[in-house]
Amino acid sequence: MLLIEYSIIFAPEFRRREAKASLFYFVLQMDKVIVAEIVESYLKNSDTYLVDVKLEPGDRIVVEIDGDTPVSIDDCIALTKHIESVFNRDVEDYELEVGSAGISKPFKVLRQYQNAVGREVETLLKTGKKHAGMLKAMDENAIVLTVQKQIKPEGSKRKTTIEEDLSFAYNDIKYTKYIIKL
Helix, strand or coil: HHHHHHHHHHHCCCCCCCCCHHHHHHHHHHHHHHHHHHHHHHHHCCCEECCCEEEEEECCEEEEECCCCCHHHHHHHHHHHHHHHHHCCCCCCEEEEEEEECCCCCCCCCCHHHCCCEEEEEEEEECCCEEEEEEEECCEEEEEEEEEEEEEECCCCCCCCEEEEEEEEEEEEEEEEEECCC
């Protein structure tokens, strides 16, 4: 808790135009860590979890959350009020946005992959190759995607659909997101 109090007092003393770039970057990263700690401590015993914290120009803080169950507007409002209760508006001048990660956005944390097991996803590899299929499994290192392929068996006139499991390491994936069918 001392770190949070120190940073809240320390960070406003440096303005972007006055600070050296490396010092500003350090303060900015410390602020990001502090906001993340505040959010994670608030969400600790719930099925909602932190996806990302972004500090944008103009002292704008953007917090993305997701959940094992759908995130409601009430969840976002409660978290907003909690974050605002920690910071002093007389000292800190910031804009705060709290929202859900969104079903159409790429996954950012492992827990999103875990929640997507058994659902259809699209994965774009860093090589540029795209795969769509059911997320069969995941662990700390990789995902397993079950895709359908059309093959023509030898001696057959028609193609047959088969399922194949493909494994991808996270460091080979550019993004993974849900496939939304209407």
